[in-house]
Amino acid sequence: MSESLEIKPHQAVLVEQVLEHLSPVSGGRYLDGTLGFGGHISAVLEKTNGVAEVVGLDQDQQALDWTAKELRNTWPQSQIVLRHERFSRFSEVLDELGWDKLDGALLDLGFSSFQVDTPERGFSFLADGPLDMRMDPQGTALTAREVVNAFPVRELARIIGEFGEEPLAGKIARRIDEYRQYAHIASTRELAGIVEQAYPPARRAQARNHPATRTFQALRMFVNDEVGELTRFLDAIVPYLAENGRVVIISFHSIEDRIVKHFFLNHAKKCLCPPRQPYCLCGHTATLKVLTKKPVMASDEENLRNPRSRSAKLRAAQRI
Incomplete structure (x- = not known):
């Protein structure tokens, strides 16, 4: 413990x-x-x-x-x-x-x-950790890593838009897809950086929270149903x-x-x-x-x- x-x-x-x-x-x-x-x-x-x-x-x-x-x-x-x-x-x-x-x-x-403060659980991008996000880490649910790397772009956009209420869901999903074509996305910081780059610079500067906040919320909600x-x-x-x-x-x-x-x-x-x-x-x-x-x-x-x-x-x- x-x-x-x-x-x-x-x-x-x-x-x-x-x-x-x-x-x-x-x-x-x-x-x-x-x-x-x-x-x-x-x-x-x-x-x-x-x-x-x-x-x-x-x-x-x-x-x-x-x-x-x-x-x-x-x-x-x-x-x-x-x-x-x-x-x-x-x-x-x-x-x-x-x-x-x-x-x-x-x-x-x-x-x-x-859970948030334990990097190994993968809930937060404030500290680097594996993309997991399962409430029950011993359970059989898909991990966020599996969702991000394997789901079709359209389904990723739906998840981010529906559960994260993210207006740039489509753009973020396409950016993720571009990245995973040549590299497996394995960590929280890695995913946060990809999402951040999907935000236009002006919008990124005006955001109250980190640009990846809604995407992480969406993935957590989806992974844990x-x-x-x-x-x-x-x-x-x-x-x-x-x-x-x-x-x-x-x-x-x-x-x-x-x-x-x-x-x-x-x-x-x-x-x-x-x-x-x-x-x-x-x-x-x-x-x-x-x-x-x-x-x-x-x-x-x-x-x-x-x-x-x-x-x-x-x-x-x-x-x-």
């Missing part, structure tokens, strides 16, 4: 806001689908004095091992179940445990500081929420935030028929009450203390 993990691997965002909207109670059952280093679930256990049953899931075995040790040392009497699993497959874990209802479910869709994971989780979670049970989701960019927003709004409606239709034919009934009309953001104080909280958006809903 890396020595850096023994220092301070990750600082959870919006912890107080999570507690406010999750509203954990003693004796409740809670799911943290993105356990990470346990910042949020630790707060839930502290709020309930350890008298809660919790299930934590994560794809990163190294983070899971560290958090398991910390939680069991701090809360030895609590019922804590941890699994190396994707959060979209939470129902399989709950069914195995015989849990049919949850009092609360939480997702923090951001990747951890430890992040949109598919979120969609599958949302499609399955409502029946598992007990009456008045709550679901809280923290996202870090507009694609995921839109998905969560529209899911909550649709499930809060009594009818999904077109507005001009004179009477309801859909048979839909409301299953959720939206608790956050607008996304909850970090305070200025938290942003100063933890800069990675700046893009975090929290939305919450309650089962009715």
Whole structure:
């Protein structure tokens, strides 16, 4: 285990806001689908004095091992179940445990500081490392290196444009294709340099962030099927929420935030028929009450203390 993990691997965002909207109670059952280093679930256990049953899931075995040790040392009497699993497959874990209802479910869709700051994971171009980007480095998913070197130009452009919302997606994909004709793209710095050269000099000078930021986001989202994971989780979670049970989701960019927003709004409606239709034919009934009309953001104080909280958006809903 890396020595850096023994220092301070990750600082959870919006912890107080999570507690406010999750509203954990003693004796409740809670799911943290993105356990990470346990910042949020630790707060839930502290709020309930350890008298809660919790299930934590994560794809990163190294983070899971560290958090398991910390939680069991701090809360030895609590019922804590941890699994190396994707959060979209939470129902399989709950069914195995015989849990049919949850009092609360939480997702923090951001990747951890430890993952970003570990060059070997390939998430960031700030330090050179292999082009990997898998949340589960022992998993079977394609690596970013395989995507960048093998996918057709049109598919690369689609990925960068759709998941990175990058206006120069086509130009970047063509630049990547030109480069890989004579050299295999293997490292994060190498790819970042290629993307940077695809930007016109004037646009490069005006960019607030590094030109490769959106491309790296897009590749990470594609490699880990992040949109598919979120969609599958949302499609399955409502029946598992007990009456008045709550679901809280923290996202870090507009694609995921839109998905969560529209899911909550649709499930809060009594009818999904077109507005001009004179009477309801859909048979839909409301299953959720939206608790956050607008996304909850970090305070200025938290942003100063933890800069990675700046893009975090929290939305919450309650089962009715």
